[in-house]
């Protein structure tokens with residue numbers, strides 16, 4: 116039986132007066148790819164960020180409910196967010212390499228967690244870059260600035276940076292929306308490969324992308340999770356009229 120890596124129960128999030136997530140209940144199976152789709156402003160990014168407690172930093176935010184990671188509530192007072200974020204990595208819409216070398220970008224996380232040994236760092240950096248399918252393109256320029264890479268290379272570097280901390284879960288918020296079709300296809304292949312080791316959540320505006328790579332798809336609308344199910348079913352026989360209207364392009 117597939118284990119649920121994450122279980123979200125009765126999750127509500129308010130940004131001051133704005134009720135941005137409304138009673139979300141969802142299970143995310145381990146080592147599967149779950150895609151989140153829905154119109155702009157429906158709460159997809161907000162939802163993703165509640166899973167690694169990045170919304171905690173927002174002024175006036177109020178979060179109720181439970182998010183269980185391996186059966187432990189990440190909103191419990193005793194949870195250390197640094198350790199939490201080591202378990203849950205994130206990649207953003209715009210590639211955001213740090214203004215430092217390719218090598219230092221990837222070594223950043225492990226170093227932050229106290230690793231100093233050069234040989235071990237070298238090994239982690241190489242593995243992460245290989246796993247992110249960019250090693251061959253950067254192996255001769257590890258000491259050069261990451262800002263000199265192309266957008267698609269920068270995004271794969273950011274994936275390597277996320278992988279270097281060996282998370283269990285990878286959150287990706289529209290990771291390919293700033294990329295050309297070739298880089299997009301590289302990232303999609305990569306995500307499909309990574310599924311054997313990671314639980315992956317991806318927000319995308321590209322419904323073909325969701326259909327291509329995800330096992331489960333969830334449709335959000337106005338802060339509500341309208342439906343979630345097997346990707347094939349959601350796209351071929353959605354149960355809710357609102358999902359059907361969205362995927363057939365009648366609105367949004």
Ligand SMILES: Nc1ncnc2c1ncn2[C@@H]1O[C@H](COP(=O)(O)OP(=O)(O)OP(=O)(O)O)[C@@H](O)[C@H]1O
Pocket residue numbers: 130133135153154155156157158159160161162173
């Ligand atoms: N830091 C914040 N402070 C206040 N309100 C916010 C904040 N971030 C998001 N919101 C509001 O919460 C709602 C959901 O926003 P969110 O960014 O989660 O949507 P989204 O589905 O990711 O949209 P998009 O597809 O455009 O990225 C919106 O009404 C937005 O204005």
Ligand SMILES: [Mg+2]
Pocket residue numbers: 159160161288
């Ligand atoms: Mg968003």
